[in-house]
Amino acid sequence: xxxxxxxxxxxxxxxxxxxxxxxxxxxxxxxxxxxxxxxxxxxxxxxxxxxxxxxxxxxxxxxxxxxxxxxxxxxxxxxxxxxxxxxxxxxxxxxxxxxxxxxxxxxxxxxxxxxxxxxxxxxxxxxxxxxxxxxxxxxxxxxxxxxxxxxxxxxxxxxxxxxxxxxxxxxxxxxxxxxxxxxxxxxxxxxxxxxxxxxxxxxxxxxxxxxxxxxxxxxxxxxxxxxxxxxxxxxxxxxxxxxxxxxxxxxxxxxxxxxxxxxxxxxxxxxxxxxxxxxxxxxxxxxxxxxxxxxxxxxxxxxxxxxxxxxxxxxxxxxxxxxxxxxxxxxxxxxxxxxxxxxxxxxxxxxxxxxxxxxxxxxxxxxxxxxxxxxxxxxxxxxxxxxxxxxxxxxxxxxxxxxxxxxxxxxxxxxxxxxxxxxxxxxxx
Amino acid sequence: xxxxxxxxxxxxxxxxxxxxxxxxxxxxxxxxxxxxxxxxxxxxxxxxxxxxxxxxxxxxxxxxxxxxxxxxxxxxxxxxxxxxxxxxxxxxxxxxxxxxxxxxxxxxxxxxxxxxxxxxxxxxxxxxxxxxxxxxxxxxxxxxxxxxxxxxxxxxxxxxxxxxxxxxxxxxxxxxxxxxxxxxxxxxxxxxxxxxxxxxxxxxxxxxxxxxxxxxxxxxxxxxxxxxxxxxxxxxxxxxxxxxxxxxxxxxxxxxxxxxxxxxxxxxxxxxxxxxxxxxxxxxxxxxxxxxxxxxxxxxxxxxxxxxxxxxxxxxxxxxxxxxxxxxxxxxxxxxxxxxxxxxxxxxxxxxxxxxxxxxxxxxxxxxxxxxxxxxxxxxxxxxxxxxxxxxxxxxxxxxxxxxxxxxxxxxxxxxxxxxxxxxxxxxx
Numbered sequence: 113x114x115x116x117x118x119x120x121x122x123x124x125x126x127x128x129x130x131x132x133x134x135x136x137x138x139x140x141x142x143x144x145x146x147x148x149x150x151x152x153x154x155x156x157x158x159x160x161x162x163x164x165x166x167x168x169x170x171x172x173x174x175x176x177x178x179x180x181x182x183x184x185x186x187x188x189x190x191x192x193x194x195x196x197x198x199x200x201x202x203x204x205x206x207x208x209x210x211x212x213x214x215x216x217x218x219x220x221x222x223x224x225x226x227x228x229x230x231x232x233x234x235x236x237x238x239x240x241x242x243x244x245x246x247x248x249x250x251x252x253x254x255x256x257x258x259x260x261x262x263x264x265x266x267x268x269x270x271x272x273x274x275x276x277x278x279x280x281x282x283x284x285x286x287x288x289x290x291x292x293x294x295x296x297x298x299x300x301x302x303x304x305x306x307x308x309x310x311x312x313x314x315x316x317x318x319x320x321x322x323x324x325x326x327x328x329x330x331x332x333x334x335x336x337x338x339x340x341x342x343x344x345x346x347x348x349x350x351x352x353x354x355x356x357x358x359x360x361x362x363x364x365x366x367x368x369x370x371x372x373x374x375x376x377x378x379x380x381x382x383x384x385x386x387x388x389x390x391x392x393x394x395x396x397x398x399x400x401x402x403x404x405x406x407x408x409x410x411x412x413x414x415x416x417x418x419x420x421x422x423x424x425x426x427x428x429x430x431x432x433x434x435x436x437x438x439x440x441x442x443x444x445x446x447x448x449x450x451x452x453x454x455x456x457x458x459x460x461x462x463x464x465x466x467x468x469x470x471x472x473x474x475x476x477x478x479x480x481x482x483x484x485x486x487x488x489x490x491x492x493x494x495x496x497x498x499x500x501x502x503x504x505x506x507x508x509x510x511x512x513x514x515x516x517x518x519x520x521x522x523x524x525x526x527x528x529x530x531x532x533x534x535x536x537x538x539x540x541x
Numbered sequence: 542x543x544x545x546x547x548x549x550x551x552x553x554x555x556x557x558x559x560x561x562x563x564x565x566x567x568x569x570x571x572x573x574x575x576x577x578x579x580x581x582x583x584x585x586x587x588x589x590x591x592x593x594x595x596x597x598x599x600x601x602x603x604x605x606x607x608x609x610x611x612x613x614x615x616x617x618x619x620x621x622x623x624x625x626x627x628x629x630x631x632x633x634x635x636x637x638x639x640x641x642x643x644x645x646x647x648x649x650x651x652x653x654x655x656x657x658x659x660x661x662x663x664x665x666x667x668x669x670x671x672x673x674x675x676x677x678x679x680x681x682x683x684x685x686x687x688x689x690x691x692x693x694x695x696x697x698x699x700x701x702x703x704x705x706x707x708x709x710x711x712x713x714x715x716x717x718x719x720x721x722x723x724x725x726x727x728x729x730x731x732x733x734x735x736x737x738x739x740x741x742x743x744x745x746x747x748x749x750x751x752x753x754x755x756x757x758x759x760x761x762x763x764x765x766x767x768x769x770x771x772x773x774x775x776x777x778x779x780x781x782x783x784x785x786x787x788x789x790x791x792x793x794x795x796x797x798x799x800x801x802x803x804x805x806x807x808x809x810x811x812x813x814x815x816x817x818x819x820x821x822x823x824x825x826x827x828x829x830x831x832x833x834x835x836x837x838x839x840x841x842x843x844x845x846x847x848x849x850x851x852x853x854x855x856x857x858x859x860x861x862x863x864x865x866x867x868x869x870x871x872x873x874x875x876x877x878x879x880x881x882x883x884x885x886x887x888x889x890x891x892x893x894x895x896x897x898x899x900x901x902x903x904x905x906x907x908x909x910x911x912x913x914x915x916x917x918x919x920x921x922x923x924x925x926x927x928x929x930x931x932x933x934x935x936x937x938x939x940x941x942x943x944x945x946x947x948x949x950x951x952x953x954x955x956x957x958x959x960x961x962x963x964x965x966x967x968x969x970x
Contacts, residue, residue: 173662235607240644
């Protein structure tokens with residue numbers, strides 16, 4: 113636009129020179145001042161930043177990655193720049209998905225795949241991200257517009273489709289399988305799928321796709337009254353899938369589709385959705401960059417600021433066939449996992465013994481060593497779920513039930529943790 | 542800009558008519574087509590939404606408040622529209638303050654006062670809100686630009702100043718005192734101050750101002766390694782002020798100003814800052830619209846997804862003179878508070894007895910009534926901090942210490958809760 117305006121000024125100049133009548137020059141002057149005023153206005157139009165080849169840790173105001181690369185110097189992340197290799201798919205670009213997309217974009221993730229079929233409405237303006245001037249655009253187009261302005265280094269793929277349709281599901285699956293971004297990647301073409309949809313049906317579709325592709329994903333949700341929410345990590349075969357533990361509506365025999373009544377407007381708040389998006393992407397970063405502890409489930413009750421956590425094992429009677437397939441694979445791979453864990457422990461053990469955890473102990477804090485007690489406990493081989501003397505179970509325990517249903521593969525059914533502890537003992541003795 | 546371009550077309554039209562030479566008309570035509578092209582480009586410039594007089598609960602896509610007004614129908618908030626009466630001051634428009642401002646703007650708060658002296662840099666792009674094209678603008682100007690586009694109904698006041706300077710502090714105080722937005726408001730001109738600054742000195746200045754004005758405020762912060770943060774509610778005289786419990790750096794005798802070394806770049810993440818901003822504004826909404834429980838302190842450890850809470854009473858030996866003044870006032874107002882609490886309890890008691898808490902009990906859940914036990918405990922008048930038989934204290938208890946230092950006003954020093962419990966007992970007997 114600025115070039116266009118400059119050319120207009122030149123045109124006016126030559127037109128002015130060719131006019132004999134000075135009164136007409138006054139008209140030209142007026143036009144010229146208008147063009148100059150427009151040039152001033154145009155200066156405030158978006159100026160995009162250029163792409164950055166390598167993430168630099170240099171501390172200068174012009175470096176968009178300095179505060180992220182500082183995570184390495186602070187000892188939080190081992191190699192922050194690896195984030196550029198990762199692909200994350202976000203299904204549902206609403207109040208949670210759009211903010212999650214913005215956070216990952218600002219963190220400089222390698223590639224984002226965005227899925228939504230909806231359009232931006234003024235009624236969405238009580239949540240973050242979308243702007244009133246984007247009303248009428250598809251959410252995917254509006255998101256790509258904003259995100260590419262914020263960080264041109266992120267590869268954005270937008271899919272304007274409904275994953276619950278047959279055609280939509282096929283495109284969804286094939287886009288997740290596409291490995292052109294990182295051909296040497298194992299498994300699917302993405303590192304994580306984030307489900308940010310607002311209904312049961314769409315969640316079941318994401319669950320189906322991820323079970324089929326053996327794809328780790330995270331689920332998120334916000335309640336209809338806008339004041340609570342949750343995130344959940346789902347690893348096919350290892351944790352419960354979305355169909356393993358049916359939600360309350362299913363337990364009550366209510367079809368959720370009938371709950372989404374015409375004209376009934378759920379409440380929503382930018383705060384709750386911002387918190388859930390933040391917790392979701394924080395756990396995404398921990399998962400991708402391997403730091404901290406990735407929460408298997410984290411709830412948020414905003415009225416009380418209460419954050420429940422829990423862990424859910426897969427249901428051996430899950431109705432989802434692909435889930436049962438993944439559960440079987442996970443059990444069969446147990447010996448290999450154990451060997452890898454043992455090797456890792458052996459490799460790490462000597463270095464841990466070499467130096468104390470905290471070198472400078474300004475406050476003279478000391479910890480009482482109770483490792484002897486622990487070893488005695490472990491040696492007595494008491495099962496974690498053993499009952500106190502005199503008590504019996506009315507129902508078989510979950511582990512016994514699993515042993516019975518797993519038809520003969522008894523040696524792979526021992527609790528992971530206990531097994532590892534025994535191996536550790538054997539190493540120590 | 543569109544109006545400007547339309548006037549240019551008219552000017553060219555009349556200029557063209559006044560020219561006798563048809564060859565010059567060609568120049569005019571060229572200019573005309575340029576202006577038309579610019580008009581096309583201008584169409585993609587932001588289109589603002591018009592102001593809304595009353596918040597409507599109507600469920601239509603074009604209503605920016607439908608999802609917020611739904612909080613009333615869902616029984617969360619009694620009167621959502623009251624939010625338009627409230628003024629919130631945000632000190633520090635960085636990674637937390639800018640997102641807090643956007644959330645409150647999208648919630649339709651009445652008036653926002655924004656304070657910052659800094660400019661937008663590319664190095665800020667790893668946090669939400671600011672866009673690359675705003676680099677070089679002051680943070681306050683950039684915020685007003687974005688926020689007024691998002692919601693023109695919010696009254697925005699921007700103060701580009703440093704509150705830690707003498708002149709800045711004076712302007713800060715007088716802007717908080719200004720009651721022109723709601724002349725009948727009691728106390729200061731704002732309902733809440735949110736501190737979103739990044740250093741100890743600025744926090745102490747906010748603390749000083751709020752203690753002087755008897756202004757309730759909330760403090761927020763994110764650690765230098767970007768993976769933890771907190772929010773805290775401070776009510777002068779009632780809770781600890783920021784000077785009551787000196788942070789670690791003060792306890793260690795380290796001057797925090799020396800910690801902010803030149804060239805040392807703290808890490809930051811859009812996730813942690815988004816979560817802290819979300820928790821801060823959620824508690825702001827609970828405080829202003831009177832729902833749920835406002836957390837006195839809430840921490841966020843993102844590596845473990847751990848959220849510690851605590852409550853801090855004011856320090857009777859606080860170094861801040863205004864804090865001691867507020868503590869004295871709070872103690873003297875105790876009889877009035879007790880009377881009000883008693884009246885409220887009496888007014889609410891009968892209606893609570895009339896109907897069961899949950900009318901439909903689909904799952905047949907019943908609660909064992911242990912109210913008899915409780916009443917016996919209360920009747921025995923054992924103090925909550927009494928020691929088991931045979932034990933004595935080495936140091937005087939906190940309550941005894943407070944009694945001694947409060948010079949004679951012994952009857953106002955009884956623990957609030959215990960006092961209320963005794964009144965309740967008297968009512969019940």
